[in-house]
Amino acid sequence: MRPFLGFVRKETLHLLRDRQTLGILLLFPVLQVLIFGFAVRTDVEDIAIAIVDPTPDVATLELRERIAASDRFHVAAVSTSARGLDARFRDGSVRQALLLPTEVERRIGRGDSLQLQLVTDGSDPNTGGIMQGYATAILDRWYREVVPQGGTLRIEARSRMRYNPTLESAHLFVPGLVAFVLTIVSALMTAISIAREKETGTMEMLLVSPIRPTAIVAGKVIPYIVLGFVSVLLVLVAARTVFEVPLRGNVVLLLAVSGLYIITALALGIVISTKAPNQRTAMIAALAGLMLPTMILSGFIFPIDSLPRPLQLLSYIVPARWFLVIVRGIMLKGAGLATLWQETLVLVGMTLLFLARGSRGLAIRLG
């Protein structure tokens, strides 16, 4: 036991003495929350809209006023024809255009159907979708108030762009961030730390000493487990204080599952480090092999349903995918183990597999 404690102490000292890395590791979770939180804002303001109103009348003036009065929009141009609109979209001076039909007032009076066209700059599909939503909301309200009850008028706004549903709510990214941050802190750092000892030759000293490989690994990962927990707490606190992300489920359960995922990630880090001859390879392997799948194949950024079929299948072997379902369930839906036990079980299975693989890789001494 004493050699083991000495070993944990040594790893803790490595971690504490490398001020730069430690600082980055502690800042990283908070920065990620802030970057994602602010960069992936769902609010779009000051949208330049052009209104094409061939025959202005009371009804269209009323609509134009409503649009102008909204915080979201400023009316960049009003004209009677759509000429020149393309150019304005292209140079970016207009991001949205509302094309009204002729004789709106009279059509409403007659109870005719009204076809209007809403054109949105879709070069950024996310913002585009949001702008579309705002404009449709104003049109909806206008329609309800202007048209007499029981009227036959229908407004149809057709959306022609892809909408990315994950980004609808900032709340959804926090669970993904927990997985992302834990992958980096746990897997990447363990992989680097073991690879560093292989590179400097100290690993050889340890492997020919009486200390067991399992004790070497355990001693190595304990400080990173602690650091992982600190990261989870930092992400949660930052998300809550800055973005008021809810935590509807059980905190203890959330931390327990995070603990499990930390071990999964550490085990993956060990597997990588047993294969990598040096720190650089370990780092690239961890980045390419873990971070990208964690971002892309876990449902963190792109919903798994919208991935091509082969990638969907591939996502089943990405631990973060399962962890994400659990964290989203606990945080956003207030779900408990009763509904999440299957995903948890998958994660436990993966962890055991990686641990077995990793310790076997180390046990084959430096042959």
Add this chain to the structure above:
Amino acid sequence: MTYAIEAHELTRRFGGFTAVDAVTFHVEPGEVFGFLGANGAGKTTAIRMLIGALAPTSGSATVAGYDIRTQADQVRRRIGYMSQKFSLYEDLTVRENITLYGGIYGVSSRDIVTRTGHILARIGLEHAGDELVREIPLGWKQQLAFSVALLHRPGIVFLDEPTGGVDPITRRRFWEMIYEAGAGGTSVLVTTHYLDEAEYCRRISIMVDGAIAAMGTPAEVRRSVGAETLDEVFLKLTRPGAAA
């Protein structure tokens, strides 16, 4: 009498390449035994088999009387090892390094404290006990690494090119330390390619292409090859055409 090290036909192949080719030798207790050879002659591979870092392809060996294949744990407890690479932790202090390795080898806390004092005094590092290892000069680092390898008082110590890259004065001091260890009953197996250092060894073996080409006291080796100096011996053995 049990030999400190006894190797019989010890062989290691990597694929089709034979790094160590049926090496047979023994080291007596308290003996300073030199392993000489050019880079890539198989010295390090031989050492790594003896310390249990590499499994032999064939042949057998005992270290401190224990079989390296079946009793590796016993072997590990009884040997000290200093690798070719510098093997202390640069970001730990001198004292922390000593404590760490002492703990790993099961030296009691009290012994660690007293031995740390001895080590620091012996190599003149009393003032630097709490400095990070990365801050102290290479020569001291090497002496420190050697002292750490001897911290748990092993019966046998393996030194793999311990004097690579250090200045002549430090090399000199280093060899004094090796002698001290030998005089204290510790067997020393040391690899080197400095031929002047070979003269300090009681016996040497010269490895060429994984096999032992000559073995004995330095004088015996010179005589058997018919050379005046070890330099000449070395040239004759490694490049048979060139020295004639």
